[in-house]
Amino acid sequence: MSRLNTASLASASVHQRGVSVANYDRATISPGIVHLGIGAFHRAHMAAYVDDLLALNPTWGIIGASLRRPDTRDALAPQDFLYTLAIRDASGTHCRVISSILDVLDANTQRRQLIETMASSAIRIVSLTVTEKGYCHDPATGELDQNHPDIVHDLAHPEAPVSAPGLIVQALELRRKNGLAPFTVMSCDNLPSNGKTAGRIVRRLAELRSPELAAYVATAAFPSTMxxxxxxxxxxADREIVKDIIDLEDAWPIMTEPFTQWVIEDHFPLGRPPFETVGAELVTDVEPFELMKLRMLNGSHSTMAYLGYLAGYQYVSEAIADPAIHKLVNGLMTEEAMPTLPMSRATLEAYRDQLLARFANPALKHRTWQIAMDGSQKLPQRLLGTIRDRLAKGQGIQRLALGVAAWMRYVTGIDEQGNAIDVKDPHAARLRAIADAAARDPEKLAAGLLAVTEIFGTDLAGNSAFRTAVTKHLKSLLESGSAATVAALVA
Structure with missing residues (x-):
């Protein structure tokens, strides 16, 4: 069977198979965007929006960059950077071939080319999806971690940066020297006020390099997005499903759901694609939408991931099908998260109901283990902000505290059957050492993990209501297990 690429796509019978393809001549497309972190999330979302608008706006093609591993480039290069987006729900799978990514550069072996591309006059937007840990910041404060190994390296070797902030700052330095205006930096990561966070980190790194660079970077735009x-x-198995539908081999198709949303702060001094014409919402303030997603979707997702994994559920759809977990997640959103949000009750209730339906999508095999990754970076945004707001008003946090306790139980690295958990986290070794020292004592384990200020700051460890709630849940998780603990809470 032929491999997906420009030639095979032109000769294949994809139209007869109901596969959607681009309605533009790819040879006429030129790049206007560099995207750092060309992973599955970007390819399921922003790249699809751009693909929709290139027919009428051909100067906004995407140059992608792999920052850590060349696997994306290696998979897509033989396909001329084409790939299949498979949209799945209970009714079946619909495939479309995305053509908006023109090239993918490997930051490890093509670092200079990547920086020079970002610094070229054609590039007006540098976007990024590098996950929370890619910002080299302190998640508890949102500030640049100047002791982060990558930042230490980038300050010592500014022309050969390894971090996303370092790459951005070095490209901006080249543009400054060449007399070009700074490109717009658009964060697409799940961070509160992600544009403000990105701007704060990049500006601080520029300040550490030189006053002239700092003054230049201060003029750059950092719009927030949700x-x-x-x-x-x-x-x-997904690859086989896609192959059967498109009748071509695709080394890395992307699986996703029908739902998609993109809210963007409209601040692009060098111009932007008409995102609003392809379904995005341009607003003056993204923060209410960000908070809604972080506290309702992401907070629920993380809580479900840890409790579901511990209860033996491999997929989110299996976990939410458990009546006790469904009731817990519904209550977490309705009783604890929604009262902290500025949107109308009707808007929040509609979003909640939509989320519960999306979680239950049986065709979307979203692994609890995947969502559980990098919890030390995610908890501050997904759960701890909501907890702080509720504690400040003397409100209950029982469901949220259970989510935190479930994370603590998960990072011990041993599941309820005594098997090893593959904990993927920047602080995994440190967290495991704390757990081993606690020897399954819930008070010692909670105290040890709450003392990790990079996650919990200095306030939560000293809050008796929070500590008591977390420790109580952790004791139950260790002694009775996830299923019994959830059942007891929602009874």
């Missing part, structure tokens, strides 16, 4: 689409990791 992106919402569930994107499970692609499996070999």
């Amino acid at each position: 992106i919402d689409r569930i994107v499970p990791a692609t499996t070999d």
Whole structure:
């Protein structure tokens, strides 16, 4: 069977198979965007929006960059950077071939080319999806971590940066020297006020390099965004499904759900694609939408991931089908998260109901283990902000505290059957050492983990209501297990 690429796509019978393809001549497309972190999330979301608008706006093609591993480039290069987006729900799978990514550069072996591309006059937007840990910041404060190994390296070797902030700052330095205006930096990561966070980090790194660079970077725009689409990791079974539909081999198709949302702060001094014509919402303030997603979708997702994994559920759809977990998640959103949000009750209730339906999508094989990754970076945004707001008003936090306790139980690295958990986290070794030292004592374990200020700051460890709630839940998780603990809470 032929491999997906420009030639095979032109000769294949994809139209007869109901596969959607681009309605533009790819040879006429030129790049206007560089995207750092060309992973599944970007390819399921922003790249699809751009694909929709290139027919009428051909100067906004995307150059992608792999920052850590060349696997994306290696998979897509033989396909001329084409790939299949498979949209799945209970009714079946609809495939479309995305053509908006023109090239993918490997930051490890093509670092200079990547920086020079970002610094070229054609590039007006540098966007990024590098996950929370890619910002080299302190999640508890949102400030640049100047002791982060990558930042230490980038300050010592500014022309050969390894971090996303370092790459951005070095490209901006080249533009400054060449007399060009700074490109717009658009964060697409799940961070509160992600544009403000990105701006704060990049500006601080520029300040540490030189006053002239700092003054130049201070003029750059950092619009915030909110992106919402569930994107499970692609499996070999997914590849077979896509191959059967498109009748071509695709090394890395992307699986996703029908729902997609993109809210963007409209601040692009060098111009932008007409995102509003392809379904995005341009606003003056993204923060209410960000908070809604972080506290309702992401907070629920993380809580479900830890409790579901511990209870033996491999997929989110299996976990939410458990009546006790469904009731817990519904209550977490309705009783604890929604009262902290500035949107109308009707808007929040509609979003909640939509989320519960999306979580239950049986065709979307979203692994609890995948969502559980990098919890130390995610908890501050997804759960702890809501907890702080409720504690300040003397309100209950029982469901939220259970989510935190479930994370603590998960990072011990041993599941309820005594098997090892593959904990993927920047602080995994440190967290495991704390757990081993606690020897399954819930008070010692909670105290040890709450003392990690990079996650919990200095306030939560000393809050007796929070500590008591978390410790109580952790004791139950260790002694009775996830299923019994959830059942007891929602009874």
